Amino acid sequence: MDPESLVQCPFDGSHRVRASRLPYHLVRCERNHPQLARSLATCPFNARHRVPQPELRRHVTECPDRRHGTAQRTPHVTPSPPAPPLTCAPPIVLCPPPIALCPPLICAPH
Numbered sequence: 655m656d657p658e659s660l661v662q663c664p665f666d667g668s669h670r671v672r673a674s675r676l677p678y679h680l681v682r683c684e685r686n687h688p689q690l691a692r693s694l695a696t697c698p699f700n701a702r703h704r705v706p707q708p709e710l711r712r713h714v715t716e717c718p719d720r721r722h723g724t725a726q727r728t729p730h731v732t733p734s735p736p737a738p739p740l741t742c743a744p745p746i747v748l749c750p751p752p753i754a755l756c757p758p759l760i761c762a763p764h
């Protein structure tokens with residue numbers, strides 16, 4: 655989408671906003687229309703798209719961002735790199751377990 659093209663604010667049909675400014679506008683406008691904001695669904699392909707809940711199904715079939723492979727359905731989590739292979743052996747326990755050093759008579763609670 656042309657970032658300079660004007661798009662209609664989903665909260666107020668009289669608002670025409672530059673596409674590049676829409677995210678900021680939505681944040682502000684959302685506060686002015688909390689009821690409406692709740693009834694709007696966010697497009698899974700583009701978080702800037704707010705459409706009425708009943709129209710979401712239709713929108714996702716027609717969403718212009720659908721074909722660009724910019725699906726935002728999956729959250730942006732960078733997979734954590736695989737843990738480095740263990741190169742060193744676990745520390746060797748040289749000492750016997752403490753219980754062996756401690757005769758039961760001394761250790762026994764009084």
Ligand SMILES: [Zn+2]
Pocket residue numbers: 663664665666669679683
């Ligand atoms: Zn607006």
Ligand SMILES: [Zn+2]
Pocket residue numbers: 697698699700703713714717718719
């Ligand atoms: Zn969309």
